[in-house]
Structure formats: structure tokens, C-alpha cells
């Protein structure tokens with residue numbers, strides 16, 4: 112079939128996440144139903160056994176997260192998917208995965224909170240929870256797709272980053288992206304790059320499961336491959352066994368943090384920022400309205416551009432710093448009371464004025480609202 | 490096999506001495522688990538030990554296998570992931586009465602219901618040892634704990650009856666005193682396909698013993714000897730003679746489809762279609 116004959120397929124963001132996971136080579140999923148993420152579990156319940164993979168509906172989200180970590184240690188590419196309340200429940204074991212360096216993907220299709228909130232309504236209230244939901248300092252990677260196509264590609268990327276950094280990666284959809292249907296062109300298997308965790312080259316007697324290589328990441332053996340190593344959430348040394356001195360904790364938590372901080376390249380989309388005097392910084396579905404607002408603004412002769420953090424964590428600090436040095440004002444629309452804005456303000460260092468535009472009435476932020484804000488701050 | 494061979498083959502000698510208090514029963518249970526593993530001739534490279542958090546859950550650190558020390562109460566959920574992802578592994582779960590019956594109670598019920606091929610050994614010392622002596626769901630009524638200074642208001646439940654009702658296919662109870670029986674029970678639990686559950690009544694002289702004036706570790710072991718009644722003997726005793734005592738031995742052994750095999754059947758069917 113020729114390139115131009117490739118068919119676009121109509122699907123939702125949640126369905127695209129399933130396709131992305133399968134392309135990335137997922138072979139284990141554990142989950143618990145919750146709106147608006149359930150289609151991901153349903154899709155994988157159907158598809159995984161057809162590919163020789165395993166699906167299990169656990170008794171709750173705590174168990175789902177635990178099973179995913181266990182499966183990954185046994186060598187699986189493992190994922191779970193949830194929304195708000197379930198994301199809260201997963202946090203302790205997300206921290207375990209970060210501490211024990213177990214690659215896995217956690218999808219959170221954000222819904223309106225706190226608590227049960229408005230279960231079927233969109234929100235972007237989990238930006239900070241994605242970063243700091245589990246206790247203690249820890250590394251965190253979180254990606255935020257803005258379209259169905261990107262829901263697919265970023266799911267693949269989430270698996271790749273998890274495997275590369277040996278860390279949990281969060282895919283932060285919002286309800287709009289999860290349920291919106293768009294025509295997308297899924298990539299072919301041969302077109303995508305798949306990253307796998309580094310395997311140890313040392314024989315079992317010499318294997319140090321937590322000795323990092325220059326990229327900050329230790330090679331990872333699977334349970335059952337003869338390495339017979341120990342995994343714990345306690346502070347541990349290179350052997351993986353507990354070490355209780357404060358200095359051991361200092362060394363470990365800094366290494367974990369730095370492996371991501373020093374080697375992860377933040378992902379951003381920049382649109383018409385070259386000559387911009389005003390910028391909009393928006394993520395996920397809100398960035399779609401923002402792009403439209405930028406186009407409308409340009410039609411009116413306003414020099415406005417858009418910066419869209421794709422990796423919300425680590426936050427694209429440099430892109431925002433550079434932006435703040437260039438523009439007069441930054442508008443940050445988001446479906447919460449100002450979470451991305453906190454980061455933008457931090458990075459802008461007062462060099463540009465940051466204006467917030469927040470909605471928490473379960474309605475989308477429209478292009479007109481963003482345009483009105485742009486005109487106001489012009 | 491001599492003790493030295495057992496230790497060389499299955500323990501991480503360099504991690505000794507262990508962290509447990511003098512007289513603690515946890516070491517006896519660890520020894521029994523290792524002997525059961527030896528009896529079943531499990532391949533060390535294909536055996537994974539999973540635990541939660543507690544004094545008991547520190548046992549895997551001394552065991553020369555793939556070992557996974559997880560979060561409090563969640564060992565069975567992690568183990569479910571390991572087993573389902575790699576069914577050829579023998580997966581053994583070690584847990585405390587707090588770990589397994591309180592915070593992890595829901596996972597216990599559901600692992601039993603699925604009849605997933607895991608062997609679970611619960612170190613029941615009737616107390617939270619690691620956090621210095623609070624009551625657990627298995628602390629008897631009116632006994633003392635740091636959080637039950639006027640006597641425990643709660644009543645304990647029978648964990649073995651719970652997992653039988655939930656669907657476990659092999660259920661037994663032993664004690665740290667009756668070690669030969671304990672090794673037999675654990676070995677059979679490993680041998681049986683499906684969810685196997687062995688509760689082990691053991692002693693925490695440091696907190697439970699001291700708080701309840703139960704004497705030394707030896708006194709507590711003697712108590713186990715006098716109060717644990719083997720299944721057959723118990724069946725012949727009138728209820729009043731069983732007052733304050735507990736049944737030990739194999740309590741339940743049956744067959745039911747195992748979860749991982751059932752799932753594999755679906756995969757095989759999909760492949761044929």
C-alpha cells in the first residue's frame with residue numbers, strides 16, 4: 112500500500128492510548144474501572160490476550176499499581192490507567208516504583224476534583240499531584256497530549272522514557288483529550304523507535320542492581336533470570352540492600368532526581384513565538400483553544416504565540432525562561448485555579464508579566480476567552 | 490542436607506546477623522520456609538519471595554532468591570503481577586498479621602478468590618512488632634497493646650476461615666513451636682497449585698509478650714505447644730475442651746481452576762482463532 116493510500120482512523124484519545132501501548136509492546140495491564148479512563152482498561156482487556164499479553168482487573172487502584180510494578184520486575188512492559196480518585200490511591204506505589212527504579216506507565220485521565228467531584232467533567236487539576244503526589248523527593252516524568260494522535264505517540268514515548276530512565280512515567284490526559292474523537296494515522300511498527308531497559312552485562316555474581324552507569328541509570332535484570340537480587344523501598348546502596356544512614360539517603364535520592372534532571376530533554380511545542388510580544392502557555396486540550404486564539408489574534412495583527420509544554424514534568428524551564436526574556440506578557444489558561452501558572456511564574460522570574468485565566472466550572476476554555484485575555488493584556 | 494548446605498544454598502549469609510530480637514519467632518519461620526523450599530527442590534533462580542512491611546517482612550532480605558520487599562500490606566498485589574507476568578516462577582509471599590489481615594486484608598481475600606498460584610505464609614505474632622506493639626486484627630480480645638492500654642476492645646477473626654470462605658484451595662495453621670509440622674505444611678502449600686495459605690502462630694516476646702506478661706520466649710513457645718491442638722485431636726474434643734485453644738495442621742485442601750492457567754487458556758484460544 113502506498114503512502115498516500117494510508118487510511119485515517121477515527122478514534123478517541125483513550126482508544127489511541129491503547130493503540131500506542133500495543134505499538135510500544137505492552138504485555139501487562141492491571142487496572143480498576145473509573146470514568147473517564149475505563150475505555151483504556153476495556154480496550155486492553157480485549158486486545159492484550161490476542162497478543163499473548165496479560166490483563167487483570169485488580170480489587171482497587173493500590174493493587175493495580177502494585178501488580179504493575181511486580182510485572183515489570185518480572186520483565187513485562189506494564190501499564191495502568193485511572194482517573195482522579197484512583198490516581199490518589201496509586202501514589203504510594205508510584206513512589207515505590209520511583210525509589211526501586213521500576214519502569215512503568217501510569218495513565219491519569221484527569222477529571223474534576225477534589226474527591227468524587229464531577230466524575231464526567233473535564234479538569235486539569237492533577238498537574239501538581241502528578242509531580243508531587245507521592246511523599247518525599249523523587250524524579251517524575253509526566254507527558255500531556257493535546258490531541259488523539261498525540262495520545263498515541265506520547266503513550267509510546269511514555270513507555271520509552273520509563274524503560275530508558277527506569278522510572279514511572281505519567282501520561283496525563285484530560286477528559287477532553289481522552290473522549291474526543293479525531294481521525295488519526297497510526298504509525299506502522301517499523302516507523303517507531305522502541306526503547307528497552309538496559310540489561311546487565313555483568314554475570315550474576317558481579318551484578319550490582321543499583322550501580323548507575325554514566326547516564327545515571329543502572330542496568331536492570333528481570334526476576335527469574337538468575338541474578339537473584341533484592342528490591343526494596345527502603346534507602347538502599349548499590350547492592351539493593353537497605354542502608355540506614357542519612358548520607359545513604361542523600362546519595363540515593365540525589366542520584367534518582369539527577370538521572371532525570373540531567374538527562375531528560377523537556378518537550379515543548381512552540382507556535383509563532385519568533386516575533387511574539389505576547390505568549391500563551393497552555394497544555395492538553397486547553398492548548399487547542401489557545402492555538403485558535405493565537406491565530407485569531409494574529410489576524411487582528413497582535414503579535415502573539417503559543418508555547419505548549421508536552422512534558423509537563425520535568426517542566427520546560429529553559430523554554431519558558433527564554434520566552435519570558437522575549438515577550439511582555441504571558442497568558443496561562445488552564446482548567447484549574449492556577450497550577451501551570453505557578454511554574455510559569457517561577458521560570459519567568461518577573462521578566463514578563465504572567466496573567467492567569469482559570470475555569471473550574473467544568474466548561475472548556477474557549478478560544479474567544481483566551482483571545483479576550485490577549486487583547487486585555489496587549 | 491546439613492544445615493550448612495541449606496544456609497549456603499538459600500541464605501545471604503553476609504546479611505547476618507538478622508535484625509530480629511532475641512527470642513523472636515520470625516527466624517524459626519524463615520528456617521521452616523527454607524526447609525520447605527529445599528524439600529520441594531525449588532530452583533533458586535526461578536523462585537521469587539515477596540513481602541510487605543513489618544519485622545516479618547524483613548525475612549526476604551536474608552533469602553538468596555529474587556526478593557521483593559514492597560509497601561505495607563501490598564505484597565500479594567505485587568506478587569500477583571510477578572506471577573501473572575512470569576508464570577514459571579514459584580512465588581512465595583511472607584507477611585505479618587498486621588500486613589496481611591489489616592491493611593492488606595482486601596488483597597488477601599481477592600488473591601484467595603482468584604485461586605492464583607501463590608504460597609502465602611503469615612507470621613502471626615498477634616501484634617504490630619515493627620511499630621512497637623500496637624494491636625492488630627489478630628490481637629485477642631482484652632489483651633494489651635500500646636494502643637489498647639485498657640485491654641483490646643476489638644475481637645480478632647480467624648484468618649484461615651476467612652481465606653477458606655474466599656476460595657483458597659490449601660489452608661493450614663502451624664506454630665513456631667511445631668517446626669516439623671510447619672515445614673510439612675509449607676512444603677505442601679508450595680506443592681499445591683492454587684492459592685495456598687499458611688498461618689503461623691509465633692511469638693513477639695519484646696512487645697506482645699512483655700505487655701501481656703507472658704514470660705520469656707520459651708514460655709511463649711510452651712504456650713503454643715499447649716494451646717495448639719492438631720486437627721485430628723481437635724475433632725475428638727468437646728467444644729468446652731477447645732476453649733482458648735486453636736487448631737493446627739491442614740485445615741482445608743481442595744481443587745479449583747487456577748487463575749494464571751485459566752488466563753493462559755484464553756490466550757491459547759485467541760491464538761487459535
Ligand SMILES: Cc1ncc(C[n+]2csc(CCOP(=O)(O)OP(=O)(O)O)c2C)c(N)n1
Nearest residue numbers: 542543544545561585586587588617618619
Ligand atoms: C502505609 C503504611 N502504614 C503504616 C506503616 C507503619 N507500619 C510498619 S510495619 C507495621 C505493622 C507491622 O505489623 P505486622 O505486619 O504484624 O508485622 P510484625 O512487625 O509484627 O512482624 C506498620 C503499621 C507503613 N509502613 N506503611
Ligand code: SF4
Nearest residue numbers: 509510513544618693
Ligand atoms: S519486635 Fe517482636 S516481632 Fe519484631 S523482631 Fe522483635 S520480637 Fe520479633
